[in-house]
Amino acid sequence: MYIYDNIGLVIIIYEFNGVNMNYIKNIIKYGEAETIYEKKKYKSQNPNLRILFWETTLRCNALCKHCGSRAGEKNKYNDELTTDEIKQCFKTISQKMDSSKIFLNITGGEPLLREDLFDVMKYAKNLGFGWSMTTNGTLIDSNMVAKLKEAGLTSVSISIDGTEHTHDEFRGVKGYYNKSINAIKLLRDANFLDVLQITTVVNKNNINELEDLYKIISDLHVDSWRIMNIDPIGRARDNKDLELDKDEYKYLIHFIEQKRKKSKFDVTSACTHYFGIKHEKETRCYMFQCIAGTEVGSILYNGDIFVCPNVERRPELIQGNIRKDDFCDIWKNKFEIFRDLDRYKKCKECNECEDAKYCLGESLHTWNFDENKPNICMNKILNT
Numbered sequence: 001m002y003i004y005d006n007i008g009l010v011i012i013i014y015e016f017n018g019v020n021m022n023y024i025k026n027i028i029k030y031g032e033a034e035t036i037y038e039k040k041k042y043k044s045q046n047p048n049l050r051i052l053f054w055e056t057t058l059r060c061n062a063l064c065k066h067c068g069s070r071a072g073e074k075n076k077y078n079d080e081l082t083t084d085e086i087k088q089c090f091k092t093i094s095q096k097m098d099s100s101k102i103f104l105n106i107t108g109g110e111p112l113l114r115e116d117l118f119d120v121m122k123y124a125k126n127l128g129f130g131w132s133m134t135t136n137g138t139l140i141d142s143n144m145v146a147k148l149k150e151a152g153l154t155s156v157s158i159s160i161d162g163t164e165h166t167h168d169e170f171r172g173v174k175g176y177y178n179k180s181i182n183a184i185k186l187l188r189d190a191n192f193l194d195v196l197q198i199t200t201v202v203n204k205n206n207i208n209e210l211e212d213l214y215k216i217i218s219d220l221h222v223d224s225w226r227i228m229n230i231d232p233i234g235r236a237r238d239n240k241d242l243e244l245d246k247d248e249y250k251y252l253i254h255f256i257e258q259k260r261k262k263s264k265f266d267v268t269s270a271c272t273h274y275f276g277i278k279h280e281k282e283t284r285c286y287m288f289q290c291i292a293g294t295e296v297g298s299i300l301y302n303g304d305i306f307v308c309p310n311v312e313r314r315p316e317l318i319q320g321n322i323r324k325d326d327f328c329d330i331w332k333n334k335f336e337i338f339r340d341l342d343r344y345k346k347c348k349e350c351n352e353c354e355d356a357k358y359c360l361g362e363s364l365h366t367w368n369f370d371e372n373k374p375n376i377c378m379n380k381i382l383n384t
């Protein structure tokens with residue numbers, strides 16, 4: 001079995017003629033960990049845009065309790081980019097960068113609420129960009145599947161946050177679980193995607209349903225199940241009771257590790273946290289390395305130029321706006337704050353930490369810019 005790391009290199013063959021290669025796997029893993037700092041340093045000095053998020057809209061047909069973008073709240077509808085503005089931006093990027101090497105990740109709000117989505121994405125595809133999308137799936141019917149195929153969509157992630165009752169309650173609308181499951185089946189049967197993924201955000205209400213969900217998702221025959229914990233951003237901050245406790249985090253990581261070993265489809269954690277060397281590469285195929293600002297950038301719904309859309313949106317972190325700035329110029333000449341390898345040194349605990357050279361102060365979207373420390377140290381939670 002070949003495993004790809006997050007820069008796309010084939011790095012390990014897990015089994016050789018049926019012989020378990022755990023021993024060799026560990027040698028490679030620990031060796032690779034020692035290269036993390038140098039890799040990150042190289043990327044900081046040579047930023048290379050690989051994933052560009054476009055937050056199409058902050059409109060939404062759901063009202064999820066955890067929504068990091070506070071989507072669906074009425075004051076967020078003004079100021080959306082027009083069709084021409086976003087097309088022009090993609091066109092300029094394609095003239096200055098190699099569009100075939102940049103993947104557009106379409107998100108929201110609910111991206112399928114944008115009436116011009118297919119028009120814009122067909123245009124982007126003709127400029128040479130590949131594209132993927134995260135969606136709640138509730139608007140996908142067979143007509144929509146045909147349109148997505150025609151517009152060149154290659155991978156999609158659909159949110160399922162529990163079994164029927166839990167999912168509908170969490171997402172705020174009865175009936176949405178069945179709609180999302182139906183969308184997954186339609187996309188699976190249409191058989192044109194490289195990756196059909198389900199994303200689950202684990203919280204207090206669904207942690208006890210993971211085994212049930214595993215059974216449901218196995219039967220759906222998707223390619224991948226991405227499981228992540230709830231982040232304390234947006235509306236999740238108003239619903240603190242949803243956050244996991246220490247034992248639940250441990251259970252979650254153990255669950256992912258066990259299922260990952262035995263499943264025919266990819267069960268994976270997200271990119272968000274450093275789990276400690278012991279757990280690194282056991283819950284996903286690559287080792288933790290936050291690539292926000294070195295390989296990931298975003299265009300927000302109103303044209304603001306930003307880093308990963310899950311990073312806390314503080315006015316001083318917005319790097320520009322495509323309505324007045326050239327995206328490529330900003331990517332090349334700004335973004336310094338996100339490329340600072342020494343960010344972790346501002347935190348006493350991180351500065352004194354033995355794992356700092358692997359972790360570098362957790363991901364940017366975990367960073368607390370007021371207190372200059374990570375909001376959570378998953379390494380400490382899991383390994384002490």
Ligand SMILES: C[S@@+](CC[C@H](N)C(=O)[O-])C[C@H]1O[C@@H](n2cnc3c(N)ncnc32)[C@H](O)[C@@H]1O
Binds near residue numbers: 108229231234
């Ligand atoms: C912002 S949504 C946009 C796409 C679409 N509306 C959806 O729900 O899938 C993208 C992903 O972020 C996740 N998300 C939103 N708020 C989050 C939070 N506070 N912590 C972790 N993930 C979150 C959603 O569950 C979803 O999987």
Ligand code: SF4
Binds near residue numbers: 068070109171
């Ligand atoms: S998580 Fe997605 S579906 Fe839920 S409110 Fe936010 S944008 Fe809408």
Ligand code: SF4
Binds near residue numbers: 344351356360377379
């Ligand atoms: S203390 Fe800081 S550097 Fe060390 S593992 Fe935790 S977040 Fe990472």
